[in-house]
Amino acid sequence: MLAQELIRLKRDRLALPAEEIAAFVAGITSGKVGEGQIAALAMAVCLNGMSRAETVALTLAMRDSGKVLDWSDLPGPVTDKHSTGGIGDNVSLVLAPIIAACGAFVPMISGRGLGHTGGTLDKMDAISGYRTDVDIAAFRSAVLDAGCAIVGQSADLAPADRQFYAIRDVTSTVESVALITASILSKKLAAGLQSLVLDVKLGNGAFMSRSRDATELATSLVEVANGAGLNATALVTGMNEPLASAAGNAVEVANAVEFLTGQKRDRRLSEVAMALAAEMLQSSGLAGSHKEGLVQATRALDEGKAAEAFGRMVAALGGPSDFIERCTVYLPRAPVQKTVTAEQAGFVTGVETREIGLAVVELGGGRRQPFDSVDHAVGMTDLVPVGSEVKRGDALAIIHARSDDEAERAAGSVIAAYAIGPSRPPAQKSVLRRVGSRF
Template structure:
């Protein structure tokens, strides 16, 4: 049977809601990576998967086939256990910056392979590149040395990890199949499992600024990814976290680095600190070095995490004492009425930051280090007419108009009595047992 005929059989099987065999999955992923299966054929299969789904065995095998398309990293030679975190992306999500050094301060190595921003979600590497001299690209040897000596590294993933995913991700982007949960889960987890970390904590965002808009969608994705990690022998848990409003008080590259430094100095916004600590507690437990929440918070306030941060930045060529870039132009957006800020939409703030120059529309676009949005009040805060709500930062004043347009209707101010204090940023927790039963445990 010719390879071309095989692929049509695979597409038909999934079109007709049949389960794909292990052999079919192994073959189609490998053949697509080699270029034997054409883009239009894989597009048809991706759409069939979006419409008809995959069961746990299929998704697990699909993920394993994507991992097998490339190399795997191995941290067995390190003296410390490893733990990693993956966020599904949001607005103002600078958590990786304080989290990696915080976890490393307790003797756990954190190999954080991160990406760049696209659209309204910021990229960790873009944020760190606002620090003068800092480099995202490291060799495997340099990464291992830094993990050994410093305990934390945040860098770009090498091209050798799950090359099938890189090809399929680009295809999904242009064929309306990005939303397929089996494909999202296998995309994220193939890279994370290939990274070779011993423990993985997933931060699955829920709300307007997140990829998953509803808690039901986010829980399905979290359960699928936790199952994939568990099946691959990686200790995996997920937290569902709120992304209806931006995290912290900044969205933008250098702005978010400044806020991360406040957290590492024992201050910073409550929501950012709480989420950083919650994820750190999970990572440390997964790596077999459990700490209580109080001890983790102490490592932020007593400077232990900041010490690791400074060594981590310096090891990658950055100057931890350098002045961070500041945008040349700024404009203030003010509140129109007295009352309580009852909502501030994360997506609108993310789009505004993107339009100001903090993000990119295509992978090759440059970003402005100083651009973004500073947030002066969060939902639950009392506000007065005329007070600053947001400060917009950019190097190009021509960008203000489109950023303001993105913010139209982005917040609501209600009467005093309707203002509820913002709840916990952590909505739920999904571990292996919860994923197997399909029930998260309420946080």
């Protein structure tokens, strides 16, 4: 079938045959399908949707457009987690070593910051010497050595997805649930996983601000993964405030090290990370129940094994061998620190989380354009959580900036983002719901 015929079928709300979807995707990587045709199909899908069967076919075709990793020689289950993105969300940095310390292998292929949300790769790039851009051989070696590795997508894993996404990004077709699902899962399937847990964010700091949209995406991801032969579950978690008390790159790495070593564990970060850990251990077969998974994950933290795994991963990928012990030496530090104080007494009743993320981008900690450089040192720490009581003049956050002017602008954004009222708001759950697997 000609590419234009496939576009016509979806334009007219008809089902696309799996074999024709595969041929279209093959045409993307071979150059036989042009950018205009990719854009036209993306828009048709965005407007008219895809069935689960069509989305499974697209996911598998994009997976098969490049190499598929094989971990069958490893002496344990291979699992991973994917987040749809948030603010202060350094869960991957603590979760991967926790799971590795419990006996699983976590080949985590991550991404960079997108829009107002932070990117795991940008955080790892803050570590002196650490390499996120490695070949498959180095990736495998790190996973074998440390049990986990956090790296970027190599050119030969799901290359059709990379081309497809670049066009979606400039044609207002990013929001399609079917295309989001295929994009995420094609890369995870190419990574050779045996199980996957998805963290779908919901709230004013997430891409999904409505409950029904987050549930739709979580359900699509789980059902399509299952249809493609991958055991997957999803947790919908709250993003109506920063997850950790730090937002940025180096500052979130430092926060993760504090978490792993037990120096400081932010409540909401702990709740989400431990829930995901239990889910991963159960879905990978290492735990018989959620409760058992929590016990295992807690033991890995308390005995220092998770911190050791993180340290081994950093060293295996080019970072310093004593990073856990001396992380502040190896992380960049911004020249200006400014404390933002409350202008009135009361309780923190809410945070416009997206505005916090945008303020970090304005400081230089994110990108306005895809190829912008990132200042890994800037960001915010000591962000006060919702429900906290504050007096006038109490600290709400500390800004880490390149200049006094930039710190002042960021401070204004923090003041505007924080709502302070006369009474403490009801406590909000960090983990809102679970979408299960049929496996």
